[in-house]
Amino acid sequence: MNWEDLLSLKRFGDKHKRLRKEQDETRLGFEVDYDRIIFSSAFRSLQDKTQVIPLSKTDFVHTRLTHSLEVSVVGRSLGRAVGKAILEKHPYLREVHGYRFNDFGAIVAAAALAHDIGNPPFGHSGEKAIGEFFKNGTGVKYKLQLTAKEYQDLIDFEGNANGFRILTENREGVSGGLRLSYATLAAFAKYPKESLPKKPTKHIADKKFGFFQSEKNFFSDVANDLGLIRIRKGDDVSFARHPLAFLVEAADDICYTIIDFEDGINLGLIQEEYALEYLINLVRGSINTEKYHSLTTKEDRLSYLRALSINTLISDATRIFLENEEKILNGDFDCSLLDKSKYTAQINDIIKLSVDNIYKSTEVVHKEIAGYKILNTLLEAFSEALIRMNKGEGSNYDKLVLELLPEKYKTSGAVYTMLLSVCQFVAGLTDGNAVLLFNKITGSSLK
Missing domain, CATH: 1.10.3410.10 (putative deoxyguanosinetriphosphate triphosphohydrolase like domain)
Structure with a gap:
């Protein structure tokens, strides 16, 4: 891999190469990435998502939002320090292409700002709860309707892969998601592989996975454009880290x-x-x-x-x-x-x-147990309602449930597409909204 390719300013849909030396120094492309992330609704939702203590209302305990901002600040310092040394070692990057050490800091800061953007409510137990629903809960019935990799995406639901989906997904009228630079997207992807094979080696990049099957082709385009090294051949997509x-x-x-x-x-x-x-x-x-x-x-x-x-x-x-x-x-x-x-x-x-x-304190354990119950209830209600309605078998109850599902998540087509859409909706809920929605569906709000 070489730094010139790795620092690409290219964005989804670009027809021409973006050159660093032609950038407006008052608003660099990598800084635009940071701005787009911080103004996104997915980022704002982190203000009411657990970092350590689920559902904590204590003033001085960190949320995902404050944690992400702090990680971004630390990342910026790391990027600038490394960038300064890299430019001294490889002066052509500065003299020929116009890169500055602040570019490294801006890329890392933006990727770090987004690093938890795909995480579900209730901390890491939220990821496990979604996976358990499809592995051992009601959702296991969908297994035979999915490919092995699609099913693995769900039973090992991964906040990193969901984050890449949020940053890049195409929706009607919105192509390429936030349209971040390829350099920032790749720096965001700590695990540049698909869900299978699972942990094929002890390499840190194989610890988890970084994209769902739905984003497989786009991730490959990003990786190939940046010159990331292809690790495995054939149908299994895996690259070396940026x-x-x-x-x-x-x-x-x-x-x-x-x-x-x-x-x-x-x-x-x-x-x-x-x-x-x-x-x-x-x-x-x-x-x-x-x-x-x-x-x-x-x-x-x-x-x-x-x-x-x-x-x-x-x-x-x-x-x-x-x-x-x-x-x-x-x-x-x-x-x-x-x-x-x-x-x-x-x-x-x-x-x-x-x-x-x-992490093993009584308060954390009790609230994580509640999180499992809440997320399983929401996943069951929305996935069954969406799939039955698409089959033309929906009940009046299903219609009412789907009134609570935002339009952008009311997908149709393959079962995998619908299930992943419901997972994305549930994962995007704040802790408080998940509780509120659970109370509505179970009728608890009427008591």
């Missing part, structure tokens, strides 16, 4: 490691003393102990340690990327950047503490 996807992943890893930990402390699920023991291990070389001890509130002390910790991990991730640039461009770098970090032990300690004290 190098900047490693930075998007690192930004997400840094934020959830440090900020989820901070949320746990603020919620009282983790004692503040652990912040001293665990976070200080990350920042021993940069902490100003006099300044730290002058801070009088828990929030200020945590904020100081958090900022130092994030900066430490940004510097380390940048170092790892640049040291492995050739392997990354050849598709041979097979793990996340933080897996090679000199702070891996400290990171793992923090994550283990978060898992034991936050």
Whole structure:
């Protein structure tokens, strides 16, 4: 892979090549990507979607929205740092093509901003709930009407693939979705493969999948235009990651490691003393102990340690990327950047503490159980109503249920198309709207 192709400004429907040196410096194409994402309704819905604590109304706990904004900020710093070094190493990118280090930052910032845009309500349990509906719930009856890969898309419903669908889907009057640059779309795709074969190798890019069968052809077009390396031959579509996807992943890893930990402390699920023991291990070389001890509130002390910790991990991730640039461009770098970090032990300690004290806390478990019930009820009601109506077998109840389904999701044709449309609708609901819709369908709102 080469940087000139990887930094493509091309968008869906373009008939001519977009040249970097011809860009308006006051509004660059990669910055337009950021703007389109932040003004989209799918992004706005993240303000009421769980990051750690489902349905939490606590002021200082992060939602998917605040998490995504923070990941974007960290991603921008990573992209700029890497971009500066890449341009120094490959000056033709600047001198011949006009690229600037801010371009790298803008691509990573936009992709990072969108990284959770396809995630369902109720955190990662929402993905599992949708998959369980088709694997062990009522939805299993559709298996024989689907291809193996279509069925795998549903039973392993993946927020990353749903995100790519949201960013790129064609609708009447809207071609190419948000029409983001191909560079940003590829940087967004941490898992550039389809759902089968499942985890064929231990390579980080094979951990999950990044697009549904419905977007398979468009993803292939993006990958081929950018020169991403084709990993598997034949009918199984799989590519090496776009190098900047490693930075998007690192930004997400840094934020959830440090900020989820901070949320746990603020919620009282983790004692503040652990912040001293665990976070200080990350920042021993940069902490100003006099300044730290002058801070009088828990929030200020945590904020100081958090900022130092994030900066430490940004510097380390940048170092790892640049040291492995050739392997990354050849598709041979097979793990996340933080897996090679000199702070891996400290990171793992923090994550283990978060898992034991936050993700497995009673509040989280209780609300995830409720999320399973809510999403299964919605999936059953809408998928059965939509399919029966398309067969001409719909009841009056089905007609009423579909009154609650927005027009853009009332698809027809193949069963897979209809099921995926319902999944996209349910995944797009906020936590609060999912509860509200569940109450309407079950009649709870009338009690």
